[in-house]
Structures are given as C-alpha cells and as structure tokens.
Amino acid sequence: MNEKKLVYLFEEGDKQMKDLLGGKGANLAEMSRLGLPVPPGFIITTEACIDYYREGRVITEHLKEKVDEALANLEEKMGRKLGDPEKPLLLSVRSGAVVSMPGMMDTVLNLGLNEETVEGLAKMVGDRRFALDCYRRLIQMYGDVVLKVEGSKFEHIIEEEKEKKGINLDVELDEEALELLIEKFKNVIEEEIGEQFPHDPREQLFMAIRAVFDSWHTPRAQTYRKAHNIADDLGTAVNVQTMVFGNQGNESGTGVIFTRSPSTGENEIYGEYLLNAQGEDVVAGIRTPESIGLLQEAMPHLYDNLVELCRKLENHYQEMQDIEFTIEGGKLYLLQTRSGKRASAAAVKIAVDMVREGIIDEEEAVRRVKPENLEQLLHRQIDPSAKIEAVAVGLPASPGAACGEVVFDADSAAEAGEEGRRVILVRTETTPDDIHGMIAAEGVLTSRGGMTSHAAVVARGMGKPCVSGCEALRIDEGQNKFEVNGHKVSRGDIITINGSSGEVILGEVPMKDPEIGGDFQDILNWADRFRTLKVRANADTPEDARQAIELGAEGIGLCRTEHMFFSSDRLPVVQEMILADKEEERKAALEKLLPYQREDFKGIFKEMAGYPVTIRLLDPPLHEFLPDRDNLLAELYDLRQRSKKYTSHNPFENNVHAESEDLQQQKIEENLKSKEKLWEKVDSMHEFNPMLGQRGCRLGLVYPEIYQMQVRAILEAGAELVQENMNPQDIQPEIMIPLVGHEEELRIMKELVLQVVEEVKKDKDIDLPFLVGTMIELPRACLAAEEISNYADFFSFGTNDLTQTTFGFSRDDAEGKFLPYYLEQGILPQNPFMQIDQEGVGKLVQIAVEKSRAQKPAIKLGICGEHGGDPESIHFFHNVGLEYVSCSPFRIPIARLAAAQSTFK
C-alpha cells in the first residue's frame, strides 16, 4: 500500500488537485508550474487535516517529519533558514479550503521572527524599523489567531502609544516605539494566557498549522458551511509560503486585480493597490488604495508585466481571474489567483465576450451565467452601491424595486397615476376592488397575506414589485398613515420597496434600470439549443401572453380563469351567479359571463397561435368572490343601529333633514334587508379552511353549469377564430380540471367536457384539437396517478398546493408566521414554496411520474407551480423527466437558462 502524501511542494501540484490541496493551494501550485513568479512554498493536504481530527486534534510525528522535509527543501531553494539569526527565512501560513469560505478561517504572517532573527532580518534588508514592524505584526497576529488573545488588547496598546507620541499612522511609529510595543505585546500574552510568546520558529510554525486546522471547526465556520451546504468533513489544507514584503519601502506594495471589470464585464484590468504595505493594511482600510491605472504611471514596466500575467492567467484558466499580488523591492510576486466574482451584467458580458474571443465555447458560456443573474437584469433594482437602511422587511412577493408617494387606497393611486405621479399603494390586504389602483401604482406594499395573497399573485402577474405580509406595519387606512418600528409615514411621503428582498425603505433610493442587451439574448438563444425541457408561461390575459411570447415562452402552462372573474365589470355578475338560489338564476348569470370568457380566450389564442394553452377551470372557493366577512359584518352592525327594525327610533336624532327622513329611513331598511340576505349567504358559505374546502373540481362536480360555461367559452372562442380564418391547428386548448384527488372526479369532469365539445361541434360545425387533463396538486393524486391517468391526456403538477398539503402548511399563514422562524433556525434548509422540497414533495412528483407513465406512456407531463421558475427546482424537474415547466412571464429567461444547465449536469 502506498503511503499517502501529506505535504506537496508547490511544484508538485496542479489546479486539478483542489480536493487535496484546497482552492488556494491548487492555484498556487498551478501558477508555480506555469513558471509564474510565486514565492516558493508547500501545502499540507486536506487529508492531513482530516487525520488531525481523527487522531483527536493531534499533529502526528509523521506529519511533522514531512513538514520538516518540505521546509528543508524550501530553505535550500531560498538559501535561508527558519530561525537562522543571519539569514532568516520568514513564512506565511494560510488556510485553504476546497470551497472558498471567505474570512472564515485563519492566517499567520511573518512567521519565523524572534529576538535574534529580527536583527538578522534588519541587517538583511538594511531596515531595522521594517524588521521590528514585522516582528510586532507577528506577535500581534500570532497572539490573536494562535493564542486566542482578544485582538482589541493589542489595538488598544498601539492606540495608547500613538496618542502618547501624538501621531496618526502606524507607519509613523519609530524603532523605539516599536520595541516598546513588542515588549508590551509579549506581556499581554503572558498576562492573558500565562504562556510566553514562543521563541522557537519551528514551534511557531506548528502552532500556526494547528491553529489553521482548528479554525475549520470554529462555530462560525460550521454555521457558514451549514448555510452554504458545504460538507463538514472536507477539512482545510494549509499553505506555507515564503514571505515577500510589500511593506519594504516605496518600491514595494500590494494589490488586488480582476482581469476584467467585475461590475461591467469590460475587457480591461481592474483593481487597486497600496505602496509600502502588507495585505492586511488594505483590509484594515487605514489608507485608501489607489486605482490600478495609477500603477502604470508609477511603475510602467511592472504594470505591463502585470497585464501580461493577467492575460496569461485568464487564457490559462479560461475564466476571469481575481489576483492578489505583492511587489517587493520592485519585483512582482503573485500570491493568489481564483475565479473572480462579478455582477450580473458582467457575468453575461464576460461569458459572451469570451465566446467571441474564442476562449470558451457556447456551452461553457451558458454554464457560467447563473440564472439568478438574469433575474437581476430583468427588474429595476436598488443600485447595489447605495447604502440603504430598511425600516422593515416583509415577504419578497414580486421582484424588483419601486419608489413613490404613499397612498392608502386604490382610487387615490389611480388618480395619481393619471396625473403622472408615482405612488406605492399601501394596504392591509388588497382585494379585487383594488386592481385599478395596483395597475396605476409603481409597487404594492401590504401588511397581511403571504406569497400567494391577492396582492402577491396579481403583482407578480403584472411584473410589478410587491412586498406583502409586512407585519411590522401598523396601517391606519382611515387616517391615511402607517407606523413602522417607530417611524410615522403619512400619505404623500416617499418610500421605496424592494420586492426582491422584502425590504421597505423610507425615502428615495438610487435605482438601476434593467439591462437586457444583445448579450442577454445571445446567452438565451444558446441555452435554447441545449435544453430539452420546454418553457411555458403562467398567463391569464392576452397582455401576459404577448409578454410571455416576447420572453420566449412556448405556450401557456397555466391560464387561471378565476382572474378573469375579478375585474370590476364582471365581479357583480359573478356574485349574481353565486347568490342565485335556483339553478336557472345561476345559469342566467353564467350566460352573461360566457361572452366575456369567450373574448378572453380569443385574445389569448391569438397571441399563442401555434402553441398549447393550458386553461384551468374555476378553482377558488366561490366565497372568494363575495365581500369580506368582517367588513360586511361591520356594515350590518351599522345599518342595524340605524334601522327602526332593531332600535326604537329616537326623535332627537337626524333632526336636520326631518322632511326627507322617511325616504332615508326607507333606504336604510332596504339596504339592511339586502345586506342581511348577503350576510346569510356569506356566512353559510364560510369555510374553516378554504384551502381544503369546496374548490377546484369540487365546485365543478356540484355546480356543473359553471364548468360547462367555461368549456363552452373555450371552444366557441376557438370556433370563432377559425371562422375568422385562423388555422384550427394553431389553436391548442388543453382543458385542465383542478384539484382532482380520485379518478372518479376526473372521469365525470371529462365526460362533462366531452359533452360540451359535442354540443359546440354540432352548433359550429368546427373540429378543434384539444386535450383534457388535470392538475396534480394533492398527495392523493400522486399516489393514485395510475388510475387518474386513465382519464387524462396530460398532468400538470401544481406544486404550490402540493407543497401546502404535503407539508400541511397554509402558505398564507406560514410565510407570515412560523416559516421565517423555521428558515432562520435552519429547521428547513430552504423555503419549500420557493425551491421544491425534493425529499418530500419531490418524491410524490416522482411517484406520480412513474405511475402515470407506466400506465400511459404517452401522457404529457409538466409543472405549473411557482417552482417552474426556480433553477434548482428546474434541474429536479428535468431529472425526473417532465416535458415542460411553466412560470410567470418574467422568469421565462431564467427557466430557459436553468433548463439548459440541467442538461449539463
């Protein structure tokens, strides 16, 4: 058996060895191999770290041996020795995890100094102040990182000393002051931990290695890994490297550069540097770094050298690089290279540019753009550089940012809209009566309701920013004001909302407009070539449909017919239908709705010519179309108060217009009578859990005339379009029966559909292609998918409701109440309404796919829940073998990209 190699010299590794050498180490090794100017060093592997923990936090003799061997090699290479009083070798010890965990783990610099070597270093570089400063830095960093002395103790001493001397900057501390600091630092360590700062450089080295190992298991590192889904048993590598000094005078310096602009993606190097400084000075922010452009003037040769190295590295890695460098006495060293983080617009531009430059191919470009990048580009955003302070955070109900005057009712919003003023509509909850206000507003803010509340759903449909369920808001609509965490906001005050994060901000904030350029289109077009999943839109109106087509939709996966019922001209007719006591009355009202629905469908079919349109028949419980219970009750109490029927009339009241009193009173009595009748109906239709009540096909079964009207509207719409010369093959309705749990429900509903089809065929003499299917949104439907598939041409997974029932979560309640707590505490790894829960809900989807395909291989399977626009979920749906996802129009580009990436995995 081969003994495993625990220590690698830089020149022994390469960039493929990330798992063993960590990210930083593998790249240092790679650069060394490429012959780039990297200070020599070696890497202790992640396996050594795992061994360390396995042995109970012990550095084995074997590892020490191997480190000593590598050190000897290094000493020979450098012609200096660790601890040599004449020519001391100084080292840096840095962590290097496999996956970057920025700022989470520890580093020790200037290692190898003591009372003797510090003088050797002084002589070697001819600068005793510099050497003392290095020594002071070592003791401070070592005390903090290795010995766990509180960092502020050292800072405090420095501040005291500077004050005493009347100076501002550390660099102004002279030799005497530094000697004093060194003395005091050592004393602090002894006082705090009862141990002396180790004189032996080898002891320093191994203690530092141990500290890096230990830093893998600090609570904050563990928390970070948990939050970022990084395995706990990967371990960290340790990079031991010869020190180079950017703080050795004005021919020295340190800096960070990107090979392209990380904010715009422009192909020119971008970065900052500081002369006469070590890396931590940049971090500490004591002096402001210079833009890299200025280095060209200061050290033109070195600048050119740097640019050339950047090109070389970028070409080698085929990726934009983020590089750390140090200049020591005019000589350039590279200390790190890695893929550079970038803004969304930059990500798209860099990927597309690199294809044009021949550096990467199209697949790679598609792979590199994160779907979330596109999301940012599609909506107006708060300028990322703006400093903002949120006064409250609600639910991120519809993405994008908006800013405007606060108004508290829809009419005011509509008025302001007409006057060209920008407003934010603030309401406790919105109702269908608020639609005209929502259309006019820039954004919507509510204090109640979840991600599927009326406000959220309608705003997402409109592509308008919305923050919902912001419970910190105490809205007094009557008084036109709200209070939030101590701030008072009145009508006309300016606020900004961020529908992507849920933040509410007082005042105006700088914004960035969406940037959908040619690069954006290129990436999407390339993505389309790779993906196998089709992408459809959830769209309820011809306007939505048009937008969906523009954004690349290949059909409508969910057209919710109830939204067509909410508009103000139709709602009264819908209510008439619901309040009907007899079937004929109900049918008469439905007759009035038929032409509206037919026109809706005609508009949608026209926009979607040649593409399938999945139309869901009426789903919500009927009481959703009736007035709000509480409001109605309030009106009733008020009317009863004023009615003679309930109180003996007091002659001293209402004495102003005594002559018209009778007429007024008569009106009150009539109003009361009609409101009482309405209340009776509203009360009798009240449900304890409407989510689990009489909705979906449970309506269609009990009131078949409603679905008959809807199916007739769909087919007549198609027939009329054919009469208007549209090609029948271009009209592809897919009639979807909602909330089926048992095959009998679908069998009966399908019969109903087929019967109406026959009737319309007879009436119009036109034969249209159509499918009948169901939404799979109940656990039982998944389990009985085999039986249900007998009556279905297609299944569309409604993963919103499926998540609600599988978890037993009412989304409206959970997201405003306990779900945030669950996510904060890590009880759930993510919000299952945003990303599909593969272990639970996903299993049900899988069961249903397997069972239905086994029974009916030709069945068409798709998904139309909100998860259809979430990249992780899209990967899951791709893997489970669905044919399409359907999402809101604004997420279509994201879905197209994610679907392409699914094929790469």
Added chain:
Amino acid sequence: MNEKKLVYLFEEGDKQMKDLLGGKGANLAEMSRLGLPVPPGFIITTEACIDYYREGRVITEHLKEKVDEALANLEEKMGRKLGDPEKPLLLSVRSGAVVSMPGMMDTVLNLGLNEETVEGLAKMVGDRRFALDCYRRLIQMYGDVVLKVEGSKFEHIIEEEKEKKGINLDVELDEEALELLIEKFKNVIEEEIGEQFPHDPREQLFMAIRAVFDSWHTPRAQTYRKAHNIADDLGTAVNVQTMVFGNQGNESGTGVIFTRSPSTGENEIYGEYLLNAQGEDVVAGIRTPESIGLLQEAMPHLYDNLVELCRKLENHYQEMQDIEFTIEGGKLYLLQTRSGKRASAAAVKIAVDMVREGIIDEEEAVRRVKPENLEQLLHRQIDPSAKIEAVAVGLPASPGAACGEVVFDADSAAEAGEEGRRVILVRTETTPDDIHGMIAAEGVLTSRGGMTSHAAVVARGMGKPCVSGCEALRIDEGQNKFEVNGHKVSRGDIITINGSSGEVILGEVPMKDPEIGGDFQDILNWADRFRTLKVRANADTPEDARQAIELGAEGIGLCRTEHMFFSSDRLPVVQEMILADKEEERKAALEKLLPYQREDFKGIFKEMAGYPVTIRLLDPPLHEFLPDRDNLLAELYDLRQRSKKYTSHNPFENNVHAESEDLQQQKIEENLKSKEKLWEKVDSMHEFNPMLGQRGCRLGLVYPEIYQMQVRAILEAGAELVQENMNPQDIQPEIMIPLVGHEEELRIMKELVLQVVEEVKKDKDIDLPFLVGTMIELPRACLAAEEISNYADFFSFGTNDLTQTTFGFSRDDAEGKFLPYYLEQGILPQNPFMQIDQEGVGKLVQIAVEKSRAQKPAIKLGICGEHGGDPESIHFFHNVGLEYVSCSPFRIPIARLAAAQSTFK
C-alpha cells in the same frame, strides 16, 4: 377438453357449489342430497348465464338441449310431463345469484299451464277453481316478469272484478270470475305488447329462463351490485323446480321459519305461516300470517316434523337457518334454506350458545359476530320496530339515541339537569363554555361543524349522542327556538336525536337500552385470544381512562392535552398565557397551569397502571382558546356605539339613571379598551387555514416554554406517584410530538424533552421509563419516515389529519358541504374519515411503515386516528403490520373483535 356442464339436477350438486349454482341452488342441491323433502328440479349454472351474455343475449341450442335432457329426467321422476293435458308437470323458475340480492331479480311460478293443461290440473287435483287460479297467477306473473306488462294493469282488472262481485279477497273469486280474469289478462297482454300469451309450455319455460338471465342486468340490479360491491360478471343461476301448491285447500299452506329467534337469539323456532296460500300471498300482505306456534295445534305431526328438519339443517349447516316451506295436501316440502339474518343481540347470543352446544368452536363464534353488532349493543338505540320520521338529518357525530326537552344554552341545560329533567342541548356550534351544559344534557344537536367539531369530539369523548352540522336547522338562540323544514320547535318541546344515523325526530320515540351481557363478554374474551393487534383508547381524563380499562383497553394511544386546557377554571389562565406580550408573562401563566396538568396526568397514570400512556403535547392553534372572532367583533361594535370615544354623547339617552351614568360610562370605556386589545390579538392570530397553520410542533418550536411545562408536568406527575409508592415500571409515559413533517422538527423537540427529563431527574432523583415519538399525520412525514425515525421511539399514525392533507379535505368543511354529495354520487366509495382510504392514505401509511422499520426495526408503530375503531380499517392496520390501534373508549369492544377477525382473513 371436457365440455362444461351447464345444467345440474338437484341431486348432482352440493352446498360447496355456490359459485356455479348460486346460493339458492346450492342449498336446494344440498338438501336433496340430505334426503330432505325438496320438490325435484334442476339448476342452470351461472356459467350458462355468462355464456348468454357473451353470445349477445342468446340461449344457445346447446343449452336448450341440456335443459330438455334435465326436463325429461324430471318428467320421468315425477311421472308427469310438461304440457301433458292429462298429467301436466308444473314448474317454478327462480333466479339464484351467488350473493343474495333480495328482491332484485325475477321469478315465474305455475309455469306449464295453458287452456288444455289447466283442465288436466283441475282433474288431477279435483279442484277446477284452484287450477284456474293457478293459471290466472301464471298469466299475471308471466305478463309482468317476462313480457314487461305493467303489473298494475292486472291488479286493476282484479280490483274491478272484485268490486263488481262485491267481494274482498282473491280467494272468494269463483270459477266464472277467474275465467273472465284469464280472458281479460290475455287481452291486456295482446293490447300492450301485440303478442299472445304463449300456449306452448316449453316456450314459456325458455322465455322465463331468458327473463331471469335478463334480470341480472336491470339498472336496479346493477345499482344494487355497485352499492354492495358485487362483481358485475358473476351472472345468476336459474332454478327450475317442480311446483308444489300451498294453495290447494286447508291441508295446504306456506311459511317461513328461523331455527332460532332472529331478534333475541333464543333457541326455539320462530316464524309465520299461512294456510291455503302460495308464497306471494304472504309477501302481498293481503292476509295476516299466523305465528308458527299455532301450527303445532293445527297440524301437530307436521309441526314436529318441521322442528326436526330445522334441527337437522341447523346442525348440518352449523348456523341458524331461515327456511321457506310449503305444505301441499298435508305433505311438507322445503323450498329454500339459508343463513338467517339476525339482530345484534341475537347474533351474539346465537354464536355463544352454539359454542356451548358444541356446534361451532370459539374461533367460528368470533368470526360470526359482526363488529357493528357490538356497536348497537353499546348504545341506547331507537327501538328498531318503532316507525319514525326524521325532520332532518345531520352528521352522525356520536352514536346512540337521546330524547329530551330542547334547550338553547348550556346554563339552562345544567339547571334542568339539576332538576332531573332530560334535555337536548341545541346550539349553532358548541364552545368550551358549553361543557357544563353538555355534561348535563342527554344529547347535543348543532347546526354547524363536522365530525371533528367541538361538539362532536367532546360528545364522543363523553359517550353521549350527538348530531352535528345539521344545516337544515335555523336556530334563533336569542328567541329560544328553531325552525326545521317548516316545523317550529321551541324551548321545552321534546325531540329525539339519533347520533348513529344523524336523524332528528320530533317528539319522543321508543328506545332500547344497551344490552351488554355475559355473552358479550365471552365473545370479547375469545376475541382477545386470537388477536395480535393491541387495542388502546383515546382518552383525555382519568374518567375516560377508567372507562377504557373497563372496556378492555391496553393503554392510552392518544391523550389530548388541549382538552385539559378547555375547562372553565383553566381557560382564563390559558388565555392569559396566550395574551402575554413577553416571555416572562407567558412563563408565569404556564407556571399556574403546571399543577393542573400534573394532577391530570397523575390521575391518568393511576388508572393506567402498568399500561403505556401516549400523551400528545399541545396541538391546536392558540387562537382556538381565544373568544370567537364574530362574537368579539359584535361586542366591539356594541361597545363603540356606547363609548364617548366614538360617538358624541346624546344627553337624551340613558336618562333614567342619570346619577350613576358616569360610573357606567367609565365601565364601558374600560371594557372597550380591554376588548380592543383582545381584538388586536385575536385578529393578529387569525389564520386563513388554521388546519394548516401554526399548530402542533410549530407551536412547540416557536414557544418552547409551553412544551417544557407539559413535559415537566408529565414527569413530575410520575415522580410524585413514585413518592406515593407506585411502582415506577407501572408508569409508562410516551411523549408524542404532534404534526412533525421534517426530521429537524423532531430532533429539536426531542432535545427539549430530554433536557426537561434531566432537570426533573435532578430535582426529584427519580428515574422513570419514558419514550419520545411523534404523530405521523402529514404526507411529508410518511415520505420522510426513514429520517424522522432516527429521533423517534414510536410513530403513531394520526389518520384523521393524514386523510385531510392527503385528500386536501378540511373535514369540518367537507362533511357539511361536498362530501355528502360525493358519497351520494358514488364519487368516493366511502367516507374516508370513517374508513381508511387504502389506495391513497393507506399507501402513505404503508410507505411510512416500510421506511421506518427498514431504518429502525424496533420502532413501535400504532394508529390513533378515528379509523382505529373502524373494523375494515383495523383489518388494514393489521395487515400493514402495526402493533396497536387506539380508539374512543366506546369502540374498544368493536376494535377487539375486529382485530381478532383480522387474524382469520
């Protein structure tokens, strides 16, 4: 290949051949074999019927041949011939399905008569009037059954004739009259269907056979089969048998006897007979039959003969028999025997008696008693012989019948109870405030709420009859009256409710008290020997626990701690806890609740010494403990009206007690203030779908102090009992965390429990055995059972909630609204809240059982939903491998019996 035999002579078959010969045929064959006096005949098999349909409703030549052969055999045996003018053979043709379908299918008697043979018959028996009557009967029956002439046409002619002659009874019709009837009947047939009554007896025979075959597929037979789950393709056999005549004078007769009393089970024959009559005369009810006892006087020898045959048949079949007989000229014939239907009490008594008599063994006795039989014996019932008319039907929320004066509020019920009056508490819905009234009432009737409403759950717990959700009731509580389908009922009026059927009846109705005798206990004790499933009780109080033990419970499977919070002395403290703004206030209130809960548990542990007690920590959403929204809103409106804060005070109001006005006003303002605060809380806690809201462990996670208090109460109760010298091993708490969907929830809750365990151990220095587990009541919990089982000692399936989430049905809404429609229409085969839905919910249970056992073989698995008391569901739970079922105390005997029967299947 053997040709299949389509026709069997009686002597060729036996009782095993039911599938082929039908139930009636197989028993006729068996009796023939035993040498009992059965008129000879033959059977056309069910396979012949299936062939008939396969051939497109054609009687094949082959079948005709076989029938002719059997007929020839019969003619030879009888020495008469079909159609012989001298000695005509007459036949009956009867259907005989495999499973009895009473009254569903057709029969033709007296077959073989025509103008000639009728005279032959007259001569043969020496009674022309008798022969003509038989002929008249044949034409009538044949016309009705075979030719589908409406039966009333014949009846009408008979009535006319009788009227003309001024006679009352058919038997008074003389020869002349009968000849006229025959003529008229034939004319009717010709007029109605344009065909003549067939003269040819062989044609009569085959037409009759065809009619019996056809009757298998009448709509009513199909409906019956669907309702009773009988396969559609079984087909019916046809029994062709020599006629014997009970209508041949006063030495003839016909009757039906049971070998034991079907209502009491007494071991003595029981039945009725009519002299000089054919079977259909008994059915027609024209003459009142005599009790069988009178036959002993009339024909003592024949009676003894009959008794002996009864014994013989009962011993042979080892089962109580229901026998049809005919006496022809003093000779006894048996026409049918089958197992007799019997009342519940009789079923138990007969089974136990037969074991004592050595006829059957104990297993057979246990097999024979239907679990539903026990249910009837456990509750007061409406006398089955009473004629009742329900004015409305609600949900059968808690079984048993009750009768009493109507009262509309709990206080009145309590008062009446103290005065010894029996009352029915009628409310829109009950709340915890009504408990004292429910205790005092005989039964509870509500117009709202489902099978899990407060009224239903509490009444079931008390074993008190309840009808809930009777939506036809229009209750005006203020006026102390209700209206129901046109009837007005006021306080003090007597009504009867049947909680087993949901019926509401005006006035008093005769009742039967429960009969739980020694036989009942014997059956249960025998059942206990066979069953492997344990049976526990759902019990929340020491009283319930005691009753459960008396009825044979082996532990408590579900102790709902929330019911302990509802009692009137605790509710204010619970509300204090909920309304607390700060954690300390909440903790202080919980401190006050702790001693109550501890006492509850002490009482229960004492009753359940030696048995496990599964205690579910708080489950319902907290707002359930707060006042009702609508009522509170009403109060608020009222108070605001009277408050100065909202209205300018009118000096002309309240002028009666002007001096005390200030004080009154002050009270109003204070009350308003506190009610407004309460409303704010109630409103902020409002949930759209409380069923899917912040309940179960979602409470325990967010407010750990509540569960901490409960766990402490459980453990301290145990510790105190040990200090009072109870054996620690006899105290077996099983702490159950409700509504877990993700393993993290249970992990955290288990940690909380273990921490409290440690604390109490330290405080009390007592080590108690205990388990920690969870209720599996969400689809996700089933799917993630593997992971969840890591933290669970036991799973208890909460199939009520699991059914709600799997179907997406809110029980409270569904049972009052669409579920009745679903059941009527056959969309669902049964109410999934009563009988477990094996195809959906059952599959999830199975998945969870398999996954959890695979991960943790020792895990304890049980079920505590209401299905735990349903026999069919119990069979399923047995088969799926659970260890116990838990049900309400009154269903324990049923569960014990059903569990035993599960082992036989």
